[in-house]
Amino acid sequence: MAPAAPTFAELFAGQYQSLVRLAGLLGADDPEDIAQEAFARLHTRRLRDDAAALGYLRATVCNLTRNRLRHLRIIRLRRPEPPEHARSSEHAVIVAEEHRELLAALDTLPRRQREALILRYWLDLSEREIADAMGVSPGSVKTHASRGLAALRGKL
Amino acid sequence: MNDLEERLRAALDARAATFEAGPTAWMKVQQRAGRRRWAWPVLLAALPVALVALLVPVLLNGGQDGQVTMGPPPKPAPVGEALVIDNPAEDRPMRLWYANDEGGLVVLCLTVQYAGGSSQSSCGDNAGAQAMKDYGWFEGTTQSVPPRETVLDYGGARKDVAKVTAVTKKGSRVVGAVHQPSGAPMTMKIWTVVYPATDQVTAYEFAAADGTLLSRVARSVDMPTESERGKPAGAATDLADLSVRPYSTPDRTLIWTFDGRELGMNLVRAKDLMRDMGGQPMDVELRVNGEHWFGVARQDTARMELIRKDGTVLKGVVKPDPWKIGVRLFAGERPFSGDLYLEGFTLVGYDSSGKQLWRDDHPADKPQWDPHPPIGEVVTIGEAKVWFSKVTLADGRTWDGLCRSVAGEKTTCDAFQPVAAGDAKRLPDLGKSAIGVAGSEVTQVEAVKSGTRGSVYAPSGAPLKIWVVPNRGGSERFALQNAEQDTVATVGGSAPDKCSVSPPVGQAAALGTGATLTHQDGCLIIWTDNGRFITEKHKIDDATYEFRSDFLAGYAVVKTAKVELIYDDGSRVTATLTADPWGLGLTLFSARSTKSNLDASVVGYDAAGKEIWRR
Numbered sequence: 001m002a003p004a005a006p007t008f009a010e011l012f013a014g015q016y017q018s019l020v021r022l023a024g025l026l027g028a029d030d031p032e033d034i035a036q037e038a039f040a041r042l043h044t045r046r047l048r049d050d051a052a053a054l055g056y057l058r059a060t061v062c063n064l065t066r067n068r069l070r071h072l073r074i075i076r077l078r079r080p081e082p083p084e085h086a087r088s089s090e091h092a093v094i095v096a097e098e099h100r101e102l103l104a105a106l107d108t109l110p111r112r113q114r115e116a117l118i119l120r121y122w123l124d125l126s127e128r129e130i131a132d133a134m135g136v137s138p139g140s141v142k143t144h145a146s147r148g149l150a151a152l153r154g155k156l
Numbered sequence: 157m158n159d160l161e162e163r164l165r166a167a168l169d170a171r172a173a174t175f176e177a178g179p180t181a182w183m184k185v186q187q188r189a190g191r192r193r194w195a196w197p198v199l200l201a202a203l204p205v206a207l208v209a210l211l212v213p214v215l216l217n218g219g220q221d222g223q224v225t226m227g228p229p230p231k232p233a234p235v236g237e238a239l240v241i242d243n244p245a246e247d248r249p250m251r252l253w254y255a256n257d258e259g260g261l262v263v264l265c266l267t268v269q270y271a272g273g274s275s276q277s278s279c280g281d282n283a284g285a286q287a288m289k290d291y292g293w294f295e296g297t298t299q300s301v302p303p304r305e306t307v308l309d310y311g312g313a314r315k316d317v318a319k320v321t322a323v324t325k326k327g328s329r330v331v332g333a334v335h336q337p338s339g340a341p342m343t344m345k346i347w348t349v350v351y352p353a354t355d356q357v358t359a360y361e362f363a364a365a366d367g368t369l370l371s372r373v374a375r376s377v378d379m380p381t382e383s384e385r386g387k388p389a390g391a392a393t394d395l396a397d398l399s400v401r402p403y404s405t406p407d408r409t410l411i412w413t414f415d416g417r418e419l420g421m422n423l424v425r426a427k428d429l430m431r432d433m434g435g436q437p438m439d440v441e442l443r444v445n446g447e448h449w450f451g452v453a454r455q456d457t458a459r460m461e462l463i464r465k466d467g468t469v470l471k472g473v474v475k476p477d478p479w480k481i482g483v484r485l486f487a488g489e490r491p492f493s494g495d496l497y498l499e500g501f502t503l504v505g506y507d508s509s510g511k512q513l514w515r516d517d518h519p520a521d522k523p524q525w526d527p528h529p530p531i532g533e534v535v536t537i538g539e540a541k542v543w544f545s546k547v548t549l550a551d552g553r554t555w556d557g558l559c560r561s562v563a564g565e566k567t568t569c570d571a572f573q574p575v576a577a578g579d580a581k582r583l584p585d586l587g588k589s590a591i592g593v594a595g596s597e598v599t600q601v602e603a604v605k606s607g608t609r610g611s612v613y614a615p616s617g618a619p620l621k622i623w624v625v626p627n628r629g630g631s632e633r634f635a636l637q638n639a640e641q642d643t644v645a646t647v648g649g650s651a652p653d654k655c656s657v658s659p660p661v662g663q664a665a666a667l668g669t670g671a672t673l674t675h676q677d678g679c680l681i682i683w684t685d686n687g688r689f690i691t692e693k694h695k696i697d698d699a700t701y702e703f704r705s706d707f708l709a710g711y712a713v714v715k716t717a718k719v720e721l722i723y724d725d726g727s728r729v730t731a732t733l734t735a736d737p738w739g740l741g742l743t744l745f746s747a748r749s750t751k752s753n754l755d756a757s758v759v760g761y762d763a764a765g766k767e768i769w770r771r
Contacts, residue, residue, distance in 0.1 A: 024172065024174070032177065040185055118168060
């Protein structure tokens with residue numbers, strides 16, 4: 001018999017930090033807000049398959065971050081303030097010099113390519129899992145990821 | 157993996173590490189979710205908000221391979237004994253214990269298990285600071301959405317507190333239980349109160365052993381019901397004994413009530429109606445609460461059955477929804493006690509021609525952990541549940557045990573040595589009844605003096621039988637008879653001392669002379685090398701010890717700073733003192749006896765060297 005599905009509290013204890021980081025990597029200006037909203041939404045869902053909860057959380061984080069970035073873009077159009085993906089000076093100091101060029105290049109990629117690379121190379125998800133999180137077909141995941149890598153290679 | 161991929165991975169790791177989770181995240185999630193509909197079982201642990209802020213979800217292990225385990229050690233690690241309490245809200249054992257949080261503060265923690273196999277742990281606020289402010293305080297409740305029939309509230313108390321009483325809005329009073337976990341920090345206690353969910357508790361009163369009221373604490377926490385949070389979105393309709401009505405919460409939700417009390421709900425918004433999270437269609441969405449089973453099913457369902465593990469078929473009432481949502485409503489009763497999920501069941505739906513449309517299997521679910529897993533069937537005797545289990549003693553040996561629990565009370569197990577087919581043993585009384593275990597030949601029991609006839613239970617799958625006779629107290633003997641009404645065993649006199657049948661399972665203090673001392677449930681017992689206890693005591697006065705030919709071991713009042721063994725020839729041996737690990741304020745002592753042929757006195761001194769007791 002398969003191990004029991006995790007409880008909500010277990011999911012929170014095991015995944016909250018990771019989902020905050022995922023939201024941060026995807027460019028959210030307030031990653032904790034995104035992760036908390038994802039858990040709050042999960043809590044209102046009656047799942048037939050509790051094992052699907054983690055996939056739901058990832059997909060929600062991707063969706064919410066996307067919506068948030070879209071909202072921020074609209075705000076900026078009206079009031080041109082911080083540039084997209086502007087990291088705080090604290091982040092800039094913390095992330096080592098050797099990674100900055102690569103991360104700066106990553107930040108310039110189209111949204112889907114960036115998401116595919118983060119889900120693949122940071123979370124080590126399968127194509128199926130990445131497709132579920134991004135809300136795209138598994139076939140297109142490979143395309144987004146390979147184009148993203150090629151673009152990165154060209155920028156460095 | 158090529159170099160770019162490796163660099164990308166490292167860069168993402170480095171950036172990810174700059175995003176940290178804040179300490180109040182759990183509270184914020186609960187606050188956000190609390191404004192909406194809850195689909196997962198929710199434990200309202202430790203409100204008000206200031207307390208919620210420090211809730212820490214704890215990851216549990218357990219539940220592997222469907223095996224009921226004795227239970228993973230509670231996390232964070234208990235300081236003192238972790239109580240196992242019968243939780244009437246879920247009909248499963250729960251744990252309550254004191255622990256130190258990461259900052260070293262004393263906190264009160266609990267783990268609750270839910271029907272369906274999940275569990276949740278949380279710890280409250282700084283209990284040590286609470287104890288400095290008040291005699292007793294509220295920590296949390298098992299109130300949940302959907303509500304259960306019974307609620308258990310719990311909290312902490314100073315050692316002076318002997319009684320807790322909940323005062324309800326109607327003015328009635330519910331007496332709770334006050335537990336003293338062995339070894340708890342600052343000898344703090346834990347209290348529990350069990351009451352019907354329809355009552356609203358407004359305050360708790362904490363009293364001393366002599367009845368003096370020590371403090372009164374208001375309880376302001378009450379969970380708004382779903383219907384209070386939402387707006388009606390249609391007229392109510394009746395189904396069996398239940399009533400169901402759509403609400404906007406703001407999602408379209410059906411809320412089921414019985415006699416005005418909310419039993420459960422089904423989310424029926426159009427965008428994912430009767431679909432699981434993966435978008436797959438669902439045949440049925442069942443809710444079970446108390447004696448009722450109900451919910452929504454596929455629209456073409458005309459008839460429904462709930463088939464129990466033993467093959468018993470329960471028929472539900474099925475009705476189209478009058479609000480054109482696109483589901484069938486169903487409801488039924490289950491005229492039996494016990495946990496449907498624990499025994500397993502199947503739901504079957506049929507169309508109007510009687511053809512089976514769907515089948516939804518719920519295999520037997522076992523609790524993730526149970527410190528006293530039942531061997532055989534659990535028997536209900538009055539308000540108590542009684543079952544056989546194994547008891548692990550302080551020295552690691554395992555005895556057979558008969559466990560008992562009453563809602564909100566600490567679960568205890570009385571250990572006993574093997575009982576033959578034609579024999580019986582008496583155990584400590586169960587309320588106002590004498591109780592014991594008997595071998596397979598025993599079929600009847602009777603009190604010899606009063607002639608009162610009792611009952612003999614034969615729980616299926618259990619190794620022995622259980623006999624019970626109402627008893628007015630005093631000395632009485634009980635005749636155990638076989639099917640031919642021949643008396644095969646007589647037991648009785650007085651009920652056995654709790655300590656003599658409940659060898660402690662808690663922390664033992666090694667005294668250095670091969671003896672150990674244990675304390676649990678008021679029993680202080682000195683054990684020798686071979687594991688047999690040699691003395692016991694409930695009330696601690698000045699000093700108690702065991703003096704054998706080769707050793708001395710015992711315990712004395714806290715003022716004792718030195719203990720000497722003084723032989724008749726004037727020679728002296730100074731005993732080694734050991735700290736009391738249970739917070740009882742005792743001094744434990746032991747010494748090797750070198751002159752077994754001489755009589756001796758045992759003398760205790762205070763820190764100034766003054767003799768304070770002599771035996």
